[in-house]
Amino acid sequence: MMRVIEMLSERKRAILKAIVSDYIQRAEPVGSRTLARRYNLGISPATIRNEMADLDEMGYLEQPHTSAGRIPSYKGYRYYVDSLMEAEKLSPADEERLSRILQQRLSKIDAVFNEATRVLSEVSQYVSLIMTPIFGQQVFQQLRLVPLDSQFVVVLMVTDTGLVQNRVMEIPSGISAAELDQIADVFTKHLKGMPLENLNSTFLQELYSVFSRRNKALQVFLADLIAGFPYGEGEKVYLGGTTNILRQPEFHDVEKVRSLLQVLEEKDHLCRLLLDMASEDIAIKIGEENRCLQMKDCSIVAASYEINGRRMGTIGVLGPTRMDYARVVSVVEYMQKLLSKTLGEFLF
Amino acid sequence: MMRVIEMLSERKRAILKAIVSDYIQRAEPVGSRTLARRYNLGISPATIRNEMADLDEMGYLEQPHTSAGRIPSYKGYRYYVDSLMEAEKLSPADEERLSRILQQRLSKIDAVFNEATRVLSEVSQYVSLIMTPIFGQQVFQQLRLVPLDSQFVVVLMVTDTGLVQNRVMEIPSGISAAELDQIADVFTKHLKGMPLENLNSTFLQELYSVFSRRNKALQVFLADLIAGFPYGEGEKVYLGGTTNILRQPEFHDVEKVRSLLQVLEEKDHLCRLLLDMASEDIAIKIGEENRCLQMKDCSIVAASYEINGRRMGTIGVLGPTRMDYARVVSVVEYMQKLLSKTLGEFLF
DNA sequence: ATTAGCACTCTCTCCCAAAGAGTGCTAACA
DNA sequence: TGTTAGCACTCTTTGGGAGAGAGTGCTAAT
Numbered sequence: 001m002m003r004v005i006e007m008l009s010e011r012k013r014a015i016l017k018a019i020v021s022d023y024i025q026r027a028e029p030v031g032s033r034t035l036a037r038r039y040n041l042g043i044s045p046a047t048i049r050n051e052m053a054d055l056d057e058m059g060y061l062e063q064p065h066t067s068a069g070r071i072p073s074y075k076g077y078r079y080y081v082d083s084l085m086e087a088e089k090l091s092p093a094d095e096e097r098l099s100r101i102l103q104q105r106l107s108k109i110d111a112v113f114n115e116a117t118r119v120l121s122e123v124s125q126y127v128s129l130i131m132t133p134i135f136g137q138q139v140f141q142q143l144r145l146v147p148l149d150s151q152f153v154v155v156l157m158v159t160d161t162g163l164v165q166n167r168v169m170e171i172p173s174g175i176s177a178a179e180l181d182q183i184a185d186v187f188t189k190h191l192k193g194m195p196l197e198n199l200n201s202t203f204l205q206e207l208y209s210v211f212s213r214r215n216k217a218l219q220v221f222l223a224d225l226i227a228g229f230p231y232g233e234g235e236k237v238y239l240g241g242t243t244n245i246l247r248q249p250e251f252h253d254v255e256k257v258r259s260l261l262q263v264l265e266e267k268d269h270l271c272r273l274l275l276d277m278a279s280e281d282i283a284i285k286i287g288e289e290n291r292c293l294q295m296k297d298c299s300i301v302a303a304s305y306e307i308n309g310r311r312m313g314t315i316g317v318l319g320p321t322r323m324d325y326a327r328v329v330s331v332v333e334y335m336q337k338l339l340s341k342t343l344g345e346f347l348f
Numbered sequence: 349m350m351r352v353i354e355m356l357s358e359r360k361r362a363i364l365k366a367i368v369s370d371y372i373q374r375a376e377p378v379g380s381r382t383l384a385r386r387y388n389l390g391i392s393p394a395t396i397r398n399e400m401a402d403l404d405e406m407g408y409l410e411q412p413h414t415s416a417g418r419i420p421s422y423k424g425y426r427y428y429v430d431s432l433m434e435a436e437k438l439s440p441a442d443e444e445r446l447s448r449i450l451q452q453r454l455s456k457i458d459a460v461f462n463e464a465t466r467v468l469s470e471v472s473q474y475v476s477l478i479m480t481p482i483f484g485q486q487v488f489q490q491l492r493l494v495p496l497d498s499q500f501v502v503v504l505m506v507t508d509t510g511l512v513q514n515r516v517m518e519i520p521s522g523i524s525a526a527e528l529d530q531i532a533d534v535f536t537k538h539l540k541g542m543p544l545e546n547l548n549s550t551f552l553q554e555l556y557s558v559f560s561r562r563n564k565a566l567q568v569f570l571a572d573l574i575a576g577f578p579y580g581e582g583e584k585v586y587l588g589g590t591t592n593i594l595r596q597p598e599f600h601d602v603e604k605v606r607s608l609l610q611v612l613e614e615k616d617h618l619c620r621l622l623l624d625m626a627s628e629d630i631a632i633k634i635g636e637e638n639r640c641l642q643m644k645d646c647s648i649v650a651a652s653y654e655i656n657g658r659r660m661g662t663i664g665v666l667g668p669t670r671m672d673y674a675r676v677v678s679v680v681e682y683m684q685k686l687l688s689k690t691l692g693e694f695l696f
Numbered sequence: 697a698t699t700a701g702c703a704c705t706c707t708c709t710c711c712c713a714a715a716g717a718g719t720g721c722t723a724a725c726a
Numbered sequence: 727t728g729t730t731a732g733c734a735c736t737c738t739t740t741g742g743g744a745g746a747g748a749g750t751g752c753t754a755a756t
Contacts, residue, residue: 031749046699049750067706067749108515146494146504154504154512156494164502164514167456242590243613246606254602258594265591379718394730397719415718415737 005083006058013084014041015051016060020072020080024322027249029069074287074321077299081284081325088326090334094123098334102342109163109343113238116315116339121241124331126319127264129302130339131274132236133312136197138163143187145180147171153180155225159196161307167228174217183222186210201226235313237270250297250320259294264318274314277302282333287321297321301328303336307343315339353431354406361432362389363399364408368420368428372670375597377417422635422669425647429632429673436674438682442471446682450690457511457691461586464663464687469589472679474667475612477650478586478687479622481660484545486511491535493528495519501528503573507544509655515576522565531570534558549574583661585618598645598668607642612666622662625650630681635669645669649676651684655691663687 008016018039022030032045032052041048052070055061060076063069072080090098101115113130120128138159146154148168155167171180190207191199204226211218242264251257263269273290277283277300286299301323302316315335317328356364366387370378380393380400389396400418403409408424411417420428438446449463461478468476486507494502496516503515519528538555539547552574559566590612599605611617621638625631630651636644649671650664663683665676 029749033749044699045749046701047697050698053751063750065706066751067704069749142496144494144496144502146492148490148492148506152510154492154506156502156504156514158496158502162500162516164516166504166512166514168510168512240613243606243609246602246609252602254594254600254605257602257605258591261591261594265588377718381718392730393718394732395728398729401720411719413737414720415735417718 005079008079011041011043012051012055015048016055016072016076016079017084019052019055019061019070020076020084023071024324027322029064029071031069034069074289077286077321077325081286085326085329088330090330094331095334097123098331098338102338112339112342113236116335116342117238117240120315120317120331120335121244124241124244124317124319124328125247126244126317126323126328127242128238128240129270129274129300129314129316129318130238130240131271131313131315132238133161133163133307133343134235134275136195137310137312138196140191140194140196140199141188142192143184145184147177147180155228157229161310161312169221169224169228172217172221174215175221179218183211183218183225199229201229204229234268235271235275237267237274239264239267239270245319248320248322250322256297260298263292263294273300274302274316277316278304278311278314282329282336284325284329299323299325301325301332303332305336305339305343307340312343353427356427359389359391360399360403363396364403364420364424364427365432367400367403367409367418368424368432371419372672375670377412377419379417382417422637425634425669425673429634433674433677436678438678442679443682445471446679446686450686460687460690461584464683464690465586465588468663468665468679468683469592472589472592472665472667472676473595474592474665474671474676475590476586476588477618477622477648477662477664477666478588479619479661479663480584480586481509481511481655481691482583482623484543485658485660486544488539488542488544488547489536490540491532493532495525495528503576505577509658509660517569517572517576520565520569522563523569527566531559531566531573547577549577552577582616583619583623585615585622587612587615587618593667596668596670598670604645608646611640611642621648622650622664625664626652626659626662630677630684632673632677647671647673649673649680651680653684653687653691655688660691 015035018035018041019030022035022038032048035041035048036043036045052061055076056063056070059073060079061070062073062076064071098119101112101119104115113132117128117130120130138161141158141160144154144156144158146156148154151171153169153171155169157165186207190210207226208219208222211222242261245251245260246257251260269292273292277285282301282303284299284301288296290296290298290300295318297320298318299321300316300318302314304311304314306312315332317323317332319328363383366383366389367378370383370386380396383389383396384391384393400409403424404411404418407421408427409418410421410424412419446467449460449467452463461480465476465478468478486509489506489508492502492504492506494504496502499519501517501519503517505513534555538558555574556567556570559570590609593599593608594605599608617640621640625633625648630649632647632649634647638644638646638648643666645668646666647669648664648666650662652659652662654660663680665671665680667676
């Protein structure tokens with residue numbers, strides 16, 4: 001996405017910056033008098049008024065009603081984010097809180113995501129989103145069939161990033177352990193190196209031909225195995241800190257809260273949302289830029305984490321358009337690095 | 349818990365029942381005149397007023413203020429639930445919607461719970477809670493160590509109900525495949541039949557002695573294996589339909605919503621809550637009966653599902669104290685049976 | 697180009713009055 | 727004696743100003 005940054009006079013920039021900062025902090029329309037009092041701009045309220053009128057006309061500011069102060073428009077936020085905002089250094093305390101996920105040595109990958117989501121929302125004070133590794137982008141490594149007893153077998157699928165999926169299946173009578181090994185070998189040999197997204201069921205059908213057509217039990221087992229093959233295992237989205245959004249004054253209306261939370265309950269939707277934002281290094285979507293009507297008053301700051309240098313999933317923070325972008329960007333960046341590191345150590 | 353049901357005259361029962369039903373339906377204090385108009389009780393408002401005054405004094409009813417109608421008190425709801433409420437038959441449409449979870453033939457157990465949670469909240473129109481099988485109550489069956497290559501091994505733990513946990517570990521150099529098999533055999537032999545809750549790390553330490561003290565690599569591997577042993581793998585709680593609570597008029601206050609949602613975000617807390625309710629067949633906790641202050645205006649209807657006749661986890665529906673108990677009880681009972689059946693087929 | 701002054705606009709809060717709903721009590725009634 | 731009609735009273739809710747407060751746009755002076 002190419003964005004042209006309009007030229008604004010240094011003074012207009014200073015005023016716009018002051019307005020956005022002030023509004024982010026106080027959530028109230030800011031007027032010329034207050035602005036002059038609070039920020040040392042060296043100009044009088046009247047001058048500020050004139051500049052504000054200009055910025056208003058240019059579309060950077062809005063007025064809730066004629067005689068209220070100004071608030072940033074979508075365009076105003078965008079300009080702020082693109083060219084006014086100053087990077088904020090995280091406090092050591094926050095860094096330490098975030099780092100806890102790394103220190104705990106959690107045994108399950110699920111626990112890592114859970115903890116990361118919790119901490120991310122806690123530190124950012126907004127809603128946190130974490131999408132698990134994009135399954136389809138991983139590469140098939142091997143299939144294992146581990147018989148538990150004469151009746152059941154565990155199907156293990158291992159990917160290049162070290163994720164292991166398991167599933168229990170029944171063994172039709174008449175299939176020997178050797179045959180199971182043979183099946184696993186054939187799958188492994190044929191599929192090794194394939195991205196999981198390509199493993200759709202029509203492709204897998206081809207493997208049928210490799211096996212004897214005569215063995216009925218084998219055919220049944222294969223059909224079952226293929227039908228339940230863990231391709232397309234959906235991405236998961238972890239969601240945390242939803243209650244933080246209720247602290248925001250713009251969400252003091254229950255109906256508004258409801259419609260937003262409803263969207264957040266649809267994991268598929270969140271998934272698509274985060275997937276969209278995975279391309280850039282750190283992506284910021286402001287208000288209407290989220291296609292979704294219910295999220296027109298929200299912004300998302302997102303970044304992708306990596307495992308072994310490959311982009312695997314996305315983390316994000318969602319808040320009102322009035323969110324503290326500078327701070328959130330720092331938090332998200334920090335968490336991004338942390339998660340990449342933690343998961344890198346976690347898997348092989 | 350032993351509850352004594354006070355004797356009330358038939359007429360008082362009829363009036364109380366009418367009041368509770370009406371209030372459940374309309375969420376507004378109900379007065380004598382309205383009650384007489386809406387229900388065919390065959391008595392005048394004045395008489396109803398007298399009875400209401402009695403019920404008020406006895407603690408079954410409350411008045412929001414002097415000149416409003418009455419609303420049920422906690423005691424009123426309790427009486428209603430224990431002795432007035434009539435079982436409600438689910439509509440075929442609802443039964444069908446609930447049954448979908450069974451029909452879909454979901455491949456992962458996680459997907460079953462997800463879907464069940466979604467449907468349960470959808471049909472009940474309240475918040476749904478589902479707790480996964482209580483891990484500690486399951487019984488250890490076997491441990492498997494499946495080497496993936498020379499460097500990594502998958503640790504598989506299988507329980508009697510057919511749940512399989514996996515975990516990837518590094519193999520210290522100097523441990524052979526045969527040794528891995530031997531380790532797995534020892535674990536399996538010693539632990540088979542043990543409930544998982546007993547497998548704490550001090551118990552597992554004893555297994556050390558079985559192995560050669562001389563092999564350093566083996567010792568390291570064992571320590572690692574024991575440290576990461578999946579005992580105490582916490583129960584998970586699935587939560588669905590939280591937005592439904594926002595539809596309830598009693599939650600039109602954002603602060604109230606926030607404090608409730610905050611509690612619902614603490615999975616540990618929910619877990620304990622559901623665990624508490626697992627003893628009875630179908631348990632109903634009304635308002636203050638939930639110890640938690642933030643839930644004093646909520647009720648929970650819960651039931652446990654079974655796998656092979658053993659109580660494994662709990663499902664529940666949470667709504668305002670004013671919830672439609674009759675309907676919710678039917679829904680929960682239906683889902684309980686459904687889930688027991690589905691999971692029974694799912695596992696072995 | 698900047699600023700002070702001023703009339704004007706719009707919201708928010710507070711207050712008060714009227715309407716509405718329901719109660720409790722009393723007295724009449726079957 | 728239980729039931730009912732009538733009535734005064736209470737309490738909340740709603741709607742309509744009045745006044746305060748904040749901010750603007752415009753004009754005229756610096």
